[in-house]
Amino acid sequence: MTSIAVLGIGNNLLQDDGVGIHAMNLFAKNNAHADVSCLDAGTIGLALMDRLSRLDGLVALDAMRLGKAPGTVTVLQGAAMDEHLRNHHGSVHELGLSDLLDALRLSGDLPPKRALIGIEPACIDWGTEPTAKVAAAIPDAAARVGDLVRHWQTDGAEESES
Numbered sequence: 001m002t003s004i005a006v007l008g009i010g011n012n013l014l015q016d017d018g019v020g021i022h023a024m025n026l027f028a029k030n031n032a033h034a035d036v037s038c039l040d041a042g043t044i045g046l047a048l049m050d051r052l053s054r055l056d057g058l059v060a061l062d063a064m065r066l067g068k069a070p071g072t073v074t075v076l077q078g079a080a081m082d083e084h085l086r087n088h089h090g091s092v093h094e095l096g097l098s099d100l101l102d103a104l105r106l107s108g109d110l111p112p113k114r115a116l117i118g119i120e121p122a123c124i125d126w127g128t129e130p131t132a133k134v135a136a137a138i139p140d141a142a143a144r145v146g147d148l149v150r151h152w153q154t155d156g157a158e159e160s161e162s
Contacts, residue, residue, distance in 0.1 A: 003035050003036075003037075003054070003055050003056050003057070004033070004035060004036045004037075004055065004056060004057035004058070004059065004113075004149055004152065004153075005036075005037050005038075005039060005051065005052055005055055005057070005058050005059070005111075006024055006027055006028070006031075006036060006037070006038045006039070006059045006061070006145055006149075007020075007024065007039050007041040007048075007058070007059070007060045007061065008020045008021035008022070008023065008024025008025065008038070008039070008040050008041060008061050009021070009041045009042070009060055009061060009062040009096075009097065010042075010062055010063055011042070012128060013126065013127075013128060014124050014125065014126065014127070015121075015123050015124055015125055015126070015127040015128075015129065015130055015131060015134075016063050016070075016119075016121030016122055016123055016124055016130045016131055016134045017063050017121065017124045018063075018128070018130065019061075019062075019063045019119045019121065019130050019134050019137075019138065019141075020041075020060070020061035020062040020063060020119070021040055021042075021061075022130060022135075022138050023061045023117070023119065023138045023141040023142050023145070024038055024039075024040065024061050024142075024145075025038075025040075026138055026139065026142040027061075027142040027145045027146065030142070030146070033149060033153070035153075036149055037051075039051060041060075048100060049100065049103055049104065049107070049109075052100070052104060052109070052111070053104065053107070053109040054109055055109075055111040056111060056112065056113060056152070057111050057112075057113035057114065057115075057148075057149070057152045058111040058113070058114045058115075059114070059115045059116075059117060059145050059148055059149070060097055060114075060115070060116045060117070061117045061118075061119075061141060061145065062097070062116065062117075062118055062119075063118070063119055063120075063121040063124070063134075064116070064118025064119065064120065064121075065120065065121065066118065066120060068120045069120060069133075070120050070121065070122030070131065070133040070134055071119065071120060071122070071133035071134050071136055071137035072119070072120040072137070073117065073118070073119055073120075073137050073140050073141050073144060074117070074118045074119075074120070075115060075116075075117050075118075075144055075148075076115065076116045076117075076118070077113075077114070077115045077148075078113070078114060078115075081114055081115060081116045082101070084116065085097060085098040085101065085116070086098065097116070101114070113152050115148055117141050117144055117145065119134060119137050119138075119141055120134075121134060122134055
């Protein structure tokens with residue numbers, strides 16, 4: 001059986017910064033997969049290492065500045081995700097995610113299948129609800145998590161290199 005974790009990353013007290021958590025919650029509400037766990041990772045840290053060890057797959061959802069229109073959903077898998085985390089930091093959380101993945105890699109526990117689903121933010125200011133364009137992208141991001149999970153479970157194809 002495949003074990004997959006879906007992480008919602010962000011601070012849901014800062015409008016669009018919490019979009020990863022909102023998207024994870026929407027996915028979790030409709031998640032019928034016993035082997036998929038959904039975790040509110042907040043602003044992320046190495047404390048999550050134990051929860052993420054020995055996984056087959058990891059999907060991280062976060063606000064991600066790439067210079068695109070607000071609400072644009074971008075999916076980076078495997079080596080593309082690793083490359084992005086090494087070289088482009090569009091979110092303060094990507095540093096924490098990068099450190100966490102490096103620690104998993106060093107311990108031999110890096111999930112072979114991994115993806116980062118980023119949603120371009122419009123505003124990161126005090127507030128508990130995302131802006132309209134970002135909120136409208138949440139169902140798309142949650143659906144993309146579902147697509148990845150189904151693909152990883154049924155295809156078994158490696159999407160990444162360790």
